[in-house]
Amino acid sequence: MLITLEGIDGAGKSTLVAGLAEALREHDPAVLREPGGVALAERLRALVKDPALEVSPRAEALVYAAARAQLVAQVLRPLLDAGRVVLLDRFVDSSLAYQGAGRGLGVGAVRDLNAFATGGLVPDRTLLLRIDPAAGLARVGGRGEEQDRIEREHEAFWIACANAYDELAAAEPARWAIIDALLPPERVLEEALAQVAPLLVP
Amino acid sequence: MLITLEGIDGAGKSTLVAGLAEALREHDPAVLREPGGVALAERLRALVKDPALEVSPRAEALVYAAARAQLVAQVLRPLLDAGRVVLLDRFVDSSLAYQGAGRGLGVGAVRDLNAFATGGLVPDRTLLLRIDPAAGLARVGGRGEEQDRIEREHEAFWIACANAYDELAAAEPARWAIIDALLPPERVLEEALAQVAPLLVP
Numbered sequence: 001m002l003i004t005l006e007g008i009d010g011a012g013k014s015t016l017v018a019g020l021a022e023a024l025r026e027h028d029p030a031v032l033r034e035p036g037g038v039a040l041a042e043r044l045r046a047l048v049k050d051p052a053l054e055v056s057p058r059a060e061a062l063v064y065a066a067a068r069a070q071l072v073a074q075v076l077r078p079l080l081d082a083g084r085v086v087l088l089d090r091f092v093d094s095s096l097a098y099q100g101a102g103r104g105l106g107v108g109a110v111r112d113l114n115a116f117a118t119g120g121l122v123p124d125r126t127l128l129l130r131i132d133p134a135a136g137l138a139r140v141g142g143r144g145e146e147q148d149r150i151e152r153e154h155e156a157f158w159i160a161c162a163n164a165y166d167e168l169a170a171a172e173p174a175r176w177a178i179i180d181a182l183l184p185p186e187r188v189l190e191e192a193l194a195q196v197a198p199l200l201v202p
Numbered sequence: 203m204l205i206t207l208e209g210i211d212g213a214g215k216s217t218l219v220a221g222l223a224e225a226l227r228e229h230d231p232a233v234l235r236e237p238g239g240v241a242l243a244e245r246l247r248a249l250v251k252d253p254a255l256e257v258s259p260r261a262e263a264l265v266y267a268a269a270r271a272q273l274v275a276q277v278l279r280p281l282l283d284a285g286r287v288v289l290l291d292r293f294v295d296s297s298l299a300y301q302g303a304g305r306g307l308g309v310g311a312v313r314d315l316n317a318f319a320t321g322g323l324v325p326d327r328t329l330l331l332r333i334d335p336a337a338g339l340a341r342v343g344g345r346g347e348e349q350d351r352i353e354r355e356h357e358a359f360w361i362a363c364a365n366a367y368d369e370l371a372a373a374e375p376a377r378w379a380i381i382d383a384l385l386p387p388e389r390v391l392e393e394a395l396a397q398v399a400p401l402l403v404p
Contacts, residue, residue, distance in 0.1 A: 040255055053242055056275035059268045066264035073258035
């Protein structure tokens with residue numbers, strides 16, 4: 001059972017993942033994030049987030065896909081084959097939104113690339129934490145951390161990503177559930193659980 | 203004018219690149235190698251060669267493609283657009299042979315991936331330094347260096363790579379020139395120059 005969380009930066013995915021992991025602890029969920037979760041992916045994450053490094057849009061899409069391929073082969077596929085519940089913070093849809101739409105590479109081309117990377121793995125349920133780009137950016141800015149290379153993108157980038165998420169969710173309504181990220185955190189968790197709980201064997 | 207050099211490990215590409223660069227110095231060739239040539243690609247090269255790191259076949263193909271995408275965007279495309287002669291030690295065909303055939307991912311899938319990475323860039327001439335896999339391995343072993351993750355592959359891997367090179371060359375005879383890597387180095391260089399010189403404006 002693969003449950004993925006998606007949304008632009010500042011939507012509150014990290015908070016929701018932690019809440020879901022706690023609420024679903026009787027199912028012993030594995031909690032993973034992208035890019036990361038295995039040594040190669042963590043090293044690739046550091047590369048692609050480095051503000052000093054020049055990374056072309058195509059190279060960026062390929063680095064994320066490489067990190068994803070390693071996570072699938074080394075951890076995700078074995079967990080799913082063993083029947084585990086997996087909560088995954090970002091997956092293929094993030095690349096469709098960020099690199100396909102945001103960077104303008106095209107959702108179709110990035111989808112093909114990721115089908116190669118994952119062997120065609122598709123989540124059972126995807127939660128979209130939906131937030132207005134300006135509100136998301138304000139939240140990220142309010143964290144007081146230094147911004148990485150991707151967070152520095154201009155507003156048009158974030159609007160393209162947010163619109164792409166809306167289109168992806170509209171195209172596959174059986175997989176996606178949209179949650180208003182501006183609700184109080186406890187209400188966000190409640191809605192997420194309502195979407196996920198029916199899928200889980202008690 | 204993009205001239206690429208291909209062949210399995212131990213074929214003598216590095217020696218030939220150096221010889222060609224010297225012999226063609228009146229054309230002021232740019233000399234590049236893959237994976238490498240730009241900061242991101244050098245960092246990716248270190249990752250994928252690290253014997254301690256677990257790298258799945260798909261992740262490996264994607265890391266090489268990412269390094270290649272960055273090299274094309276940042277250096278190779280600008281050099282070619284400026285009319286420069288470029289000598290490139292390994293390019294897309296290495297991935298077709300090593301990851302497509304050697305790792306069994308399929309030449310077609312790896313070709314699609316690399317068309318995305320390079321924007322469809324194809325060399326003007328490709329020199330295949332052809333060597334029997336056993337002879338190539340003996341040369342690499344004779345260097346006395348510690349072997350990296352890919353050099354440690356078993357013989358069947360190298361035979362698959364060598365066969366794939368033969369098939370790629372046979373499928374595109376106008377682009378490929380095959381040179382017997384067991385000839386003396388000065389004869390290898392002579393044959394390479396005979397293939398390349400007619401392409402260059404004096």
